[in-house]
Each structure stands twice: as structure tokens, then as C-alpha cells.
Amino acid sequence: xIAFVLRRVFQSIIxxxxxxxxxFLMFRYVGDPIESLLGQERTFEDIANLRExxxxxxxxxxxxFNFLLGAVQGQFGISYRAGVPVSQLIAExxxxxxxxxxxxxxxxxxxGVALGVYTALRRKGVIATTIMTASLIGVSLxxxxxxxxxxxxFAVELQWLPSNGRGEVVAIGGWTTGFLTSSGRAxxxxxxxxxxxxxxxLIMRLVxxxxxxxLRTDYIKxxxxxxxxxxxxxxxxxxxxxxxxxxxxxxxxxxSIVAFAIITETVFQWPGVGLMFINAINFVDIPxxxxxxxxxxxxxxxxxxxxxxxxxxxxxxxxxxxxSSK
Amino acid sequence: xxxFSPRHGRYLAASTLALAVALGATQxxxxxxxxxxxxxxxxTLDPHAASSAPVLGFLNNVYEGLVRRxxxxxxxxxxxxxxxxxxxxxxxxxxxxxxxxxxxxDFTADDVLFSYERASGETSDVRSWFATVTDVQxxxxxxxxxxxSAPNPIFPGSIxxxxxxxRDWSEENGAETPxxxxxRYTTLNANGTAAFQLVERSPGVRTVLTPFDGWWGDVExxxxxxxxxxIQSDATMLAALIAxxxxxxxxxxxxxxxxxxxxxxxxxxxxxxxxxxxLGFPHEADALTYDGSPNPFTDVRVRQAVxxxxxxDAINQTIMRGAVEPVSQLVTPDMRGYSExxxxxxxxxxxxxxxxxxxxxxxxxxxxxxxxxxDRYINDAAVCQAVVxxxxxxxxxxxxxxxxxxxxxxxxRADNFDMYLLGWSPGTFDAEHPIRFLVSTPNEERRLGxxxxxxxxxxxxxxxxxxxxxxxxxxxxxxxxxxxTGIMQDEVAYVPLYSQPILWGVRDGVSVSPRSDNFFILRxxxxx
Numbered sequence: 035x036i037a038f039v040l041r042r043v044f045q046s047i048i049x050x051x052x053x054x055x056x057x058f059l060m061f062r063y064v065g066d067p068i069e070s071l072l073g074q075e076r077t078f079e080d081i082a083n084l085r086e087x088x089x090x091x092x093x094x095x096x097x098x099f100n101f102l103l104g105a106v107q108g109q110f111g112i113s114y115r116a117g118v119p120v121s122q123l124i125a126e127x128x129x130x131x132x133x134x135x136x137x138x139x140x141x142x143x144x145x146g147v148a149l150g151v152y153t154a155l156r157r158k159g160v161i162a163t164t165i166m167t168a169s170l171i172g173v174s175l176x177x178x179x180x181x182x183x184x185x186x187x188f189a190v191e192l193q194w195l196p197s198n199g200r201g202e203v204v205a206i207g208g209w210t211t212g213f214l215t216s217s218g219r220a221x222x223x224x225x226x227x228x229x230x231x232x233x234x235x236l237i238m239r240l241v242x243x244x245x246x247x248x249l250r251t252d253y254i255k256x257x258x259x260x261x262x263x264x265x266x267x268x269x270x271x272x273x274x275x276x277x278x279x280x281x282x283x284x285x286x287x288x289x290s291i292v293a294f295a296i297i298t299e300t301v302f303q304w305p306g307v308g309l310m311f312i313n314a315i316n317f318v319d320i321p322x323x324x325x326x327x328x329x330x331x332x333x334x335x336x337x338x339x340x341x342x343x344x345x346x347x348x349x350x351x352x353x354x355x356x357x358s359s360k
Numbered sequence: 361x362x363x364f365s366p367r368h369g370r371y372l373a374a375s376t377l378a379l380a381v382a383l384g385a386t387q388x389x390x391x392x393x394x395x396x397x398x399x400x401x402x403x404t405l406d407p408h409a410a411s412s413a414p415v416l417g418f419l420n421n422v423y424e425g426l427v428r429r430x431x432x433x434x435x436x437x438x439x440x441x442x443x444x445x446x447x448x449x450x451x452x453x454x455x456x457x458x459x460x461x462x463x464x465x466d467f468t469a470d471d472v473l474f475s476y477e478r479a480s481g482e483t484s485d486v487r488s489w490f491a492t493v494t495d496v497q498x499x500x501x502x503x504x505x506x507x508x509s510a511p512n513p514i515f516p517g518s519i520x521x522x523x524x525x526x527r528d529w530s531e532e533n534g535a536e537t538p539x540x541x542x543x544r545y546t547t548l549n550a551n552g553t554a555a556f557q558l559v560e561r562s563p564g565v566r567t568v569l570t571p572f573d574g575w576w577g578d579v580e581x582x583x584x585x586x587x588x589x590x591i592q593s594d595a596t597m598l599a600a601l602i603a604x605x606x607x608x609x610x611x612x613x614x615x616x617x618x619x620x621x622x623x624x625x626x627x628x629x630x631x632x633x634x635x636x637x638x639l640g641f642p643h644e645a646d647a648l649t650y651d652g653s654p655n656p657f658t659d660v661r662v663r664q665a666v667x668x669x670x671x672x673d674a675i676n677q678t679i680m681r682g683a684v685e686p687v688s689q690l691v692t693p694d695m696r697g698y699s700e701x702x703x704x705x706x707x708x709x710x711x712x713x714x715x716x717x718x719x720x721x722x723x724x725x726x727x728x729x730x731x732x733x734x735d736r737y738i739n740d741a742a743v744c745q746a747v748v749x750x751x752x753x754x755x756x757x758x759x760x761x762x763x764x765x766x767x768x769x770x771x772x773r774a775d776n777f778d779m780y781l782l783g784w785s786p787g788t789f790d791a792e793h794p795i796r797f798l799v800s801t802p803n804e805e806r807r808l809g810x811x812x813x814x815x816x817x818x819x820x821x822x823x824x825x826x827x828x829x830x831x832x833x834x835x836x837x838x839x840x841x842x843x844x845t846g847i848m849q850d851e852v853a854y855v856p857l858y859s860q861p862i863l864w865g866v867r868d869g870v871s872v873s874p875r876s877d878n879f880f881i882l883r884x885x886x887x888x
Contacts, residue, residue, distance in 0.1 A: 065766025071540050073411030074797070074811065075488035075787060078804045083482065087541055115403045116563050117540060117547040182595050189603045197603045198596050199589060200565075303591045305565040312592070313564065316735075317403070318766045 042342065046335040051102075053331040057324055058098040067114050067318040088114070101324055111321035115313060120325045124307060129209050130200055131299070131306030135291045137222055138230030142291075143284055146234045150241025151273060154249065165238075172235035177294065181228040181301035188224060196221050198303040229298040233287045240283055244276035278345070285341035289334040392887040393585045394870075396608040396880065397597050401564050401590035406546040407523035408479040409538035411486045411787070416521045417879035418588070421569060422462075423523035423552030426453050426472065427516050431873045431884070433634075433694060433789050435517045439467065439524055439553065443516055445832070450493075450507035451515055457502055460574050461526045462550075462557040469504040472496075474527035476506075484538050489519055491807065492829075510830040513837070514696070518788040526551055555579070555883040556586065564590060569882065581883050601865050602626060607887065608872060610880060612865040614681055614738055620865055631862035631874035634695060635785040636687050636794075637737060638854040639666070639747070640777075644815035648778045650729040650759055657728075657779070661720040663852035666779075667706045668713035669754040670747060672857055679742045684858035689845050690784060690794035692859045694876050697791030697838065699845040705856070713754040725755030728778035736765040737783045738860055744781055772813045780813065783860065785877070791841050792828050799844070799853055800825055816853045820844075 067090070068081050085091055089100065104111060110120035149169075153162040172180075189197035201217030203210040212218025248254060249272055257267045296308035303309070307326060314322035402418040404410050420428075428438035440453040459467040473496055480490040492515070495507040508515065525546075530536055533545035550558040555575045560568035567588040571579070589606065591597040594613040601609045602623060612620055612628055621628050641657040642648075648655055656662045672686040688705045691698050717723060732744035741762045748758040758779075763771070772780055786793035801817040802809035808825070809815075824840045831837040848854070862874045869888030875881065 063767075065764065065768075066770045069766060069769040071410075071485075073485050074785075075411060076485065077488065077807045077810060080485075080487075084540070112541055112543060114540065117404050117406075117409070118543060118563075178593075182599075185596060185599045185603075189605075190599050193603060197600045197605050198591055199605075301593055301596055303589070303593070303596055305562075309564070309592070316764070316766065 039339070039343075042339050046339065049335055050328060050331050054098060054102065054324065054328055057327045058094045058101070061318075061320050061323065062094060064315060064323070065318040067320060070317045071114055097320075101321075105325075105328070110325040113314075113319055113322045115317040115319040115322070120321045123310060123322065124325060124329065125208060126210075127305060127307045127310045129211065130304060131292060131295055131308060133212060134222065134225055134229060134295060134298070134304060134306060135288065138226040138228075139233070139284075139288050139291055141226055142230040142233035142237055142287070145230075146237025147241050147273075147280070149234075150238040151245060151268070153238065154242045154245035155268060157246070166242075169235040169238055172231045173239075177228060177232065177297045178301050180231060181225070181298060184224045184228060185301070195224055200305055225298050225302040225304050228301070229291060229295060233284075233291060236287065237280060237284060241273075241276055241280055244279060245272055248272045248275050281344055282341055285337050285344070289330075289337045292333055293330050392583060393587065394583045394608070394882075394885060394887050395587045395589065395606045396610075397589045397591045397600060397606045398610045398880070399590065399592055399594070399597065401567075403563075404540075404547045405550045405558070405561065406535070406538045406544060407521075407525065407552075408475075408481075408484045408486050409540055409544070409547070411521075413785070413878060417877070418567075419523060419550070419552075420521070420554070420879055421556045421586075421882045422550045422554050422558055423525070424554045425520050425522045425524065426455075427520050429517075429520050429789070429875065429877075431875055433876055435520060439472075445511070445513075446505060446507070448511045450505055450512075452499070452503065452505050453516075455502040455504065456576060459553050459576050461529065461553055462572055462574075463526065463529055464574075465526050465528060467524070467526070467553055468501045469498040470501075471524055471527050472504050473498050474530065475522070475524045478525065478530070478537060479522055481537050483540070485540070486522065488807070489522055510826075511832050512830065513832050513834075514788055514790050514792065517696070517790065521787075524553065555581070559585075577883075579883070581885050582887060583882065583885060586882055586885075598865070601867065604867070607867050607870050608880075608885075609865040610863075610878070611738070612863040614683060614861070614863060617681060617683065617863060625868045627866050627868060629862075629864040629866060629872060629874055630683060631864075631878075632685055632692060632694070632876055633785070633860040633862045633878050634692055634789060634876045635737075635783045635860045635878075636690050636692060637743070637781065637783045637857045637860060638690065639670075639857065640780045640782050640814045640854055641666075641816075641852075642775070642778055642814050643817065643853075645775065645778075648726075648728050649776055650727055650778055653726070655778075656720070656722055656726055659720045660851060661716045662722065663855075664706065665713040665716040665720070665754065666751065666756070667852055667855045668709045668716065669756070670750050670855060670857070671708040672705070673708065674750075675743055675746050676858060679739050679746060680858070680861070683861040683863065685861075686858050687856045688849070689791070689856055690798060690848070690854065691786060691791045692876070695786060695789050695791060697841045699791070699838075699842045701842065702845050702849060710754050717754060717756070722755075725757060727757040727759065729759040729761055731768070731771060731777040731780040732760060732762045733765045733768040733781065734762040736768065737781070740781060743857075775813070777813070782811070782813075782854075784811070789877070791845070792825070795821065795825055795828070795841075795844055799848060816851070818847055818851065818853075821847055 068084055072080055113120050113123055116123055149165055153165055156162040185197050188195045199221060200212050201221035202215040203212050203218055204214045212222055254272055257271050295306060296312055299306045299308035300312050311326045400414045402415040407419045407423050424438050426440040427435050430436050439456050441456050443451055443453045446452050455469055476496045480487045492508045492512050493506055494509050497505045499505060529551045535544050535546040548561050555572055556569040557572045559570050569586045591600055597609045598616055600606045617628050620626050641663055642655055645655045676682055676684050686705055688703050689699060730744055732741055734741040744760055748760050751758050784794050797811045799816060799821055800808040801822050802812050821844050824844055828837055828840050862878050864874055866872060871886050873884040
């Protein structure tokens with residue numbers, strides 16, 4: 035187990051280094067930060083000076099190395115756009131993204147499993163077929179369209195929920211939370227649904243097909259024949275055995291929830307790291323872009339690690355040492 | 361459509377302004393919290409660290425300069441009560457007495473000297489405003505001299521956005537210099553003298569201002585608290601206005617203007633911005649970047665043909681929904697130094713264009729590539745698309761290349777274009793400004809022509825520019841500006857297209873006044 039974890043950690047570091055390398059290779063094509071940093075009346079001399087100060091004349095590999103050197107010391111540089119340390123910027127923005135990801139992940143998981151089980155058990159029912167059809171919309175509509183539609187219906191027409199932002203937040207230590215105020219909770223609803231809808235339909239369809247498969251297997255027939263209650267058969271045996279792929283997908287999707295929060299955050303002006311990243315791209319804010327990409331890579335790597343560990347917990351077969359696994 | 365002409369908009373703006381003044385003068389309306397949103401958050405609150413419109417526009421509510429501009433852009437007293445030229449040697453400013461900063465400190469000439477040193481330092485982004493200043497001398501606590509290397513008649517107007525900071529406050533907080541690549545206290549904190557003071561600053565999320573009780577001026581607004589939120593997505597910002605989450609937005613996406621006007625309780629304020637859009641040519645290049653064939657744009661007839669081929673009215677009607685004003689020069693009629701006698705554009709005349717092309721030896725046309733940003737100006741890519749179609753009608757094939765502005769300027773700087781789209785807003789609101797940056801022969805040492813990507817060069821223009829800069833007699837100066845404008849038009853240095861509209865969305869009961877620099881001035885707001 036420990037060897038397994040260590041091996042994964044080592045692989046993860048390699049992945050991170052490669053992500054960083056690709057990121058720095060790409061920055062050259064994003065544009066020139068000098069153009070957004072200096073006003074229209076700047077001189078050639080100003081440009082040359084600033085370029086030198088920011089180290090933009092160095093080859094990208096040197097820039098990357100300097101970034102890594104700072105990063106291992108916890109220094110991620112100063113944001114070109116905001117003029118504050120990137121670490122501070124991210125610390126301020128991360129709670130918003132994580133809270134949003136948590137709520138929409140929960141929404142996707144609970145909604146997806148519940149609807150998946152329901153549609154699997156009532157395969158021919160009118161409601162189930164309606165849900166299945168409606169879920170196609172959730173999968174095929176782009177996020178920003180869903181977001182804008184929700185804003186128009188619930189904020190503009192019905193005026194039930196705020197159109198954008200995070201509402202009032204409460205600071206607890208370095209963490210700001212919107213859970214403790216009514217406006218904060220109200221502000222979470224629309225972006226959480228927008229962000230989680232795709233994942234929910236995905237999980238639902240997955241649970242449904244897995245359930246249908248499991249329900250056909252012999253041991254379910256035996257369980258039924260034994261006279262177990264429908265509830266015990268469906269949830270105790272069938273659902274439990276569908277969970278392995280569900281955990282894999284949910285875990286991987288959690289990573290993409292954080293990563294794809296970019297679009298949702300932009301539509302709802304949600305002050306998270308995704309919105310910060312979009313701003314950084316527009317401004318060619320290299321320190322912020324680099325740190326964000328590394329952060330997302332770390333996040334994906336961690337989630338994968340946790341998913342692997344969860345397999346151990348859920349699937350007893352993996353715990354048996356097999357000689358061939360060497 | 362008639363309800364939405366710029367002319368009408370200006371009338372509308374003027375009438376709301378009159379209303380605001382009337383209300384403010386007679387009976388203060390019940391005071392209110394005012395919420396507003398724009399697409400771009402000021403990236404710093406340091407008035408000398410950035411010279412971008414979002415920063416300077418926002419900070420005009422918190423900091424003040426020696427002079428300021430009124431609704432029609434005319435220069436008026438602010439922290440200086442009056443000023444006079446010191447012969448040919450510079451300008452003397454007599455400062456307002458009894459002014460205090462938001463932290464309670466007194467404002468004196470020493471603060472002006474400090475602000476000058478700070479704003480003209482190496483890390484300042486506004487140092488070009490002081491290019492001609494040789495020295496600044498404090499005469500007494502309320503008198504200060506700005507000495508210049510040559511007479512500079514437009515100097516007071518050119519420093520309207522030069523904002524004065526408190527020396528002690530800046531020094532105590534270690535912010536003696538502005539910075540873009542280091543942390544500064546002044547990035548997130550502000551201490552000005554203006555009508556509003558900063559209460560809360562959360563970059564990219566929310567910024568709160570409240571009226572400054574100790575302000576020296578007459579209060580016209582009735583705001584008790586002003587909350588600013590940046591909202592990046594146009595559609596979300598529009599929704600926020602209609603949903604009542606904000607009282608004011610800038611800009612209204614042009615395709616939504618009519619719709620917003622037809623929404624109950626909503627209003628659109630239309631104004632004319634100082635930003636002039638134009639097409640630029642490669643005057644210097646030997647060959648086209650498109651296929652390496654000889655550069656046809658060196659022939660003035662080809663440039664005239666392009667001018668004749670472009671139908672600005674059609675662009676206005678179809679892409680800009682009638683909101684823009686066609687222009688014939690690089691400044692709008694509101695700007696100082698505008699050449700009244702040269703206000704006619706070349707006619708839209710495809711036949712004349714074809715004839716000119718034939719005369720120049722391009723009867724069969726040619727192919728070139730047009731560079732265009734797609735996230736910088738209002739409907740920029742769509743305008744270029746229209747230009748492509750119009751040039752096709754006279755036999756010129758255009759390969760359109762559009763890209764985000766972050767990539768666009770480096771491409772232009774690398775001479776990677778055969779024609780390009782550019783918008784220019786003169787920081788000094790004077791015709792000299794675009795001549796200095798766009799028309800003068802590029803010269804690094806003398807800091808001229810830094811945005812003249814095409815390398816247009818005319819000896820007479822270069823000769824006249826220094827004279828324009830130092831000519832004190834208004835009539836003589838205008839004569840020289842007219843001559844330069846005439847040369848630019850004859851030579852078709854650029855094809856001036858139109859000036860961009862200001863499109864502000866407000867809910868009913870809010871009166872605001874647009875200014876052609878598109879700055880949003882809070883002290884002109886009144887809320888019902």
C-alpha cells in the first residue's frame with residue numbers, strides 16, 4: 035500500500051513537471067504581457083525596461099526554471115495584472131471555487147445516483163423516459179447557455195435568485211464562506227446547477243446502465259428467489275456493485291468540475307480561480323496562468339490518487355496480493 | 361431607429377443632466393446606495409501605475425488633479441484654482457487652499473511636487489505626460505511652477521488625469537514609487553482628495569466608495585454609498601441590470617441596445633466617444649506579407665480606392681445599429697484642434713475606386729491580408745468582415761486574420777500586416793496627440809510615431825509637429841493642424857472610419873452624464 039502510494043506520488047511529480055513545461059511553452063503564443071501592462075503613451079525605452087525587469091527576455095526554459103525555483107519556496111511571483119502575490123490571489127479565490135465545486139459535485143452525485151436508480155428500476159415508466167430524454171439536453175447543451183438561461187428565468191423573470199456574484203460572505207480565518215448567509219446560499223444555487231448538470235446526467239446514465247446490467251445477473255436472481263425484500267436486493271446488492279465505475283467517474287469529474295468552473299464562473303461572475311484564470315489569459319498574466327495550471331494539475335493528480343485508494347476500500351479483490359501483479 | 365441616433369442620445373444625456381442639476385439644486389432627493397458594473401475592473405488603484413481607461417476613469421472619483429474636465433471635456437479648475445503661462449518657460453499653478461485628503465492631511469504644493477516626482481519616475485506608466493517638463497519648483501505652500509523645455513500651450517489640459525497623492529501617507533506606507541511588478545500599498549488602498557473615498561476594495565469582486573464629507577466642492581450627487589462590481593460577461597451584466605441587481609452598466613452590448621430601450625424601466629444613454637476607428641496601411645513595406653508580391657499600398661491611388669470602396673454608413677446601419685458617427689479625421693469634432701473645414705469624407709463610390717485601381721495598374725485587383733483584433737473594439741471582427749466584402753466589390757480580395765488583442769499588438773509591431781484596424785483615443789483630447797503617435801515618422805529617440813505601425817512619413821508633418829506643440833497662438837496653431845490634417849487626407853495616411861459610441865445602460869430614476877472619454881463620474885449621478 036505504501037509502496038503503491040509512493041510510486042503514484044513519484045509519477046505525479048513527473049506529470050506536474052511536464053504540465054509546467056508545456057504551459058511555459060504555450061505562454062509565448064498567448065500574447066505579450068507588456069502590451070497590457072503599459073499604456074498607449076509608453077516609449078520603446080519603457081518597453082525594454084519592463085521586459086528586462088520581468089525577465090521576459092530570458093528563454094522560456096529559464097523562465098520556467100525560475101518559476102519552479104520560486105514555487106518550491108512557496109513564491110509564485112507577483113500577478114502582472116493585480117500587483118499582488120499570486121499565492122495571496124489564489125488563497126482569496128480558491129474558497130469560492132471549492133465551495134461551488136463541492137455543492138455542484140454533491141448535487142451531481144446525489145441527483146445522478148437517485149435518478150439513475152429510479153430510471154433503472156422503472157425502465158418503462160413515463161417519468162423515467164421523460165427524465166432520460168431530458169437528460170440528453172443536459173449532456174448536449176453548452177454550459178454557458180444553461181447558465182444564461184437559468185439567469186434569465188430565475189433572476190430576471192422570476193427574480194427569485196441573484197443574477198451574479200457570491201452574495202455576502204463570512205470570513206473564517208483565511209477562508210471565506212457563502213454558506214452562512216442567506217444571500218450566499220441563494221447565490222450558490224444557479225451556478226451549482228449549471229456546473230453540476232452535465233456531471234449529474236453523466237452519473238445518472240452510468241448508474242442506470244450499470245444497474246440494468248447487474249439486475250440481470252444470476253446473483254440478483256438468487257437474491258430475489260431467496261425472498262429478500264426488493265429494497266435489500268436493489269440497494270444492498272445491486273447498487274453496491276455498480277459503485278466502482280461510478281466512483282471512478284465521479285472522482286475524475288470532480289477534477290473537471292474544478293477545471294470547467296472557468297465557464298460557469300465567467301457567466302455568473304463567480305469570484306473563483308476560474309474567473310481569475312480567464313482574466314489572466316486576457317491580460318497575459320504569466321505568473322497567475324502558470325500557478326493556476328500547476329494547481330489544477332496537482333488537483334487532478336490528487337483526485338486520481340484518492341480514487342485509486344478508494345478502489346482498495348470498495349473492491350476486496352484489489353486487496354488480495356497476487357503474485358502476477360509484480 | 362430614429363430614437364437611437366447619437367444626436368438624440370446627446371440630447372437625452374443633456375436633459376438628464378439638466379434634471380440632475382435641477383434636482384440637486386432645489387431639493388436633495390432621498391439619498392441612496394448606488395450600484396454599478398462595468399466589464400473591466402481597474403487592475404490597480406495606484407494612479408501612476410497604469411494609464412488605462414478603466415484605472416484612470418475609476419480613480420477620477422477618488423483622486424483629483426490640478427485641473428479636471430467638465431461634461432463637455434473643457435478644462436476647469438480642480439486642485440488648482442487658476443494657472444498662467446510663465447512666458448515661454450512653463451506654467452504656474454495657484455492651488456486651492458483648505459483642501460484635505462481623505463485621511464485628514466492638508467493638501468499643499470509639496471504634495472504636488474511629490475506626485476510629480478512619483479508620476480515622472482522610471483516605474484510610472486504616466487511619465488510621458490511630463491516629457492517636456494524640466495523642473496518643478498514650489499514657490500510657496502499654494503503656488504507651484506512646472507517649467508518646460510519649450511512653450512507648451514496644452515500642458516494644463518494634458519495633465520487632467522495627473523492625480524495628486526499625499527506625500528506623508530505614501531511615504532509612511534512605503535509607496536514612494538508606483539510599481540507593476542512589485543507589491544505596493546497603493547495597489548489596494550487609496551487616499552485622494554476627491555468627492556468619494558475608498559471604504560472597501562476586493563479586486564475583481566467589489567469595491568465600495570462613500571462620499572467624503574470634507575470635500576471642497578459643491579455636492580451635486582445624492583449617493584450615500586456606491587458599490588462597484590466588475591461583470592465580465594456582457595449577457596450577465598445586462599441581466600444584472602434588468603434584474604435590478606445593479607443601477608448602471610457600461611457598456612450595453614450594441615446588439616442589445618434596442619431591446620434594453622424597449623424594456624420597461626430601463627434606459628440607454630448614447631454618447632460619442634473620443635475613440636476614432638481607422639484602417640492603417642503599410643506605407644514602408646516593399647512587399648505584401650500575404651504573398652510577397654510588390655506592395656500596392658505605396659501608391660496613393662490604391663489607398664484612395666480603398667477609402668472610396670468602404671461604405672461607412674452601411675457599417676453603421678448593419679453592424680453598429682446606427683450608433684456611430686462617421687469621421688474624416690483622427691479626432692472627433694468635440695476635440696481641440698479639429699479641422700472644421702476638412703470634415704468631409706471621401707464619398708463611397710465603388711466606380712471611382714475601380715477606376716483608381718485601374719489607373720494604378722490593378723485593374724484585375726490583388727490579394728492581401730487584413731489584420732484585425734476580435735476582442736478590443738465594439739464589433740471589431742464584424743467590421744473587418746464587412747470591409748472584406750466591400751473591397752471584394754471593387755475587385756480586391758482580402759484574407760482576413762482576426763485574433764485576440766494580446767496577440768494583435770505584437771503582430772503589428774512585427775510589421776506582420778498588409779492592412780490593419782486601429783482605434784485611437786487621444787489622451788490629451790487634442791488633435792496633436794494622434795499626430796504625435798500615429799502620423800509622425802517613427803523615431804525612438806524623440807519618442808515619436810510609436811503607434812505608426814505602417815511607417816507613414818511626411819517631411820512637412822514632421823516639420824510642423826514641434827511647432828504645433830509649442831505654438832501659443834490658437835489661430836496659428838489651428839492653421840498648422842489644418843495643414844497636417846489636409847496632408848493626411850490627401851495622402852490617405854489612414855482611412856478614418858467612425859468614432860465609437862458610448863452606450864450606458866441605466867434603470868429609470870438614475871441620471872448620469874457621459875463624457876467622451878467614457879469615464880464614469882460618480883459626482884454627476886443622482887438616484888431616485
